[in-house]
Amino acid sequence: MHLVPAERADHRTIDGHRVCDAIAAIGEPGEVRAWADRFALLAEPGRLALLLALHQAGPIAVSDLAVATGMKDTAVSQALRLLRAAGVVEGARDGRVVRYRVVDDATAALLTHCATGEHRRAEA
Amino acid sequence: MHLVPAERADHRTIDGHRVCDAIAAIGEPGEVRAWADRFALLAEPGRLALLLALHQAGPIAVSDLAVATGMKDTAVSQALRLLRAAGVVEGARDGRVVRYRVVDDATAALLTHCATGEHRRAEA
């Protein structure tokens, strides 16, 4: 397997096979970036708390999220704006209330992973 | 269940039960922060590529990582410094070569999740 791009073929390597394994493991740059972007959305405590709440407490209103998390409503709105732009959440208007929910499967899977990890201690 | 902290008990809520569910879902602030910090480490394409390579190509040297990812060796070193400080990777010196590996189980699980998701397309 010669997976090393031509532009770097002249570099000396320590363990040539590991370099090939590594390149195979990394895969397409686009995929890596997509995952990194996903993780970035979860990388802030406020947004993560919002997403955990949205994921497990079903469709929930903005002001309720503010009460549950202790954040200001403008901060919640700002966070939701970002998540909406990224296609992770969607809001449904009901009168003057907008209830949000998680619509991205990959992110939902990560949140489940995260939540089960948290509860492991509680079950013990 | 009255999970709303006293400091916010006076706020009006839209769906009271969802607020309680949300608070339960969020759990301890410390836990949320710990997960956010974990995600933050994976939130940058360079670091994520390095971690994917480390996770699947076993212990591998710094310069090999630079060749595999196309990053400069100083950038790789800088990223590894961060990951080392966070306790996610560890390096073992062998002569003048230092081979790194992932030592944090929670992060490793996320990387596995990430890798299997990537290959789903390749198997089809």
Added chain:
DNA sequence: TTCAAGCCTGCACAACTGTGCAGGTATCCA
């Protein structure tokens, strides 16, 4: 001892991101 390879660090610059404020829109009720 001398030199190169492999890796690490400190520093400064640029870019990004979260936060709060002030104000705007839409909906409902009196």
Added chain:
DNA sequence: TGGATACCTGCACAGTTGTGCAGGCTTGAA
């Protein structure tokens, strides 16, 4: 119609973070 609730947006500031450069340390070979 007037006002209150629920939510959204633009803007400016501060803190954080990635990046490259220059240089230092350690190891191994000649």
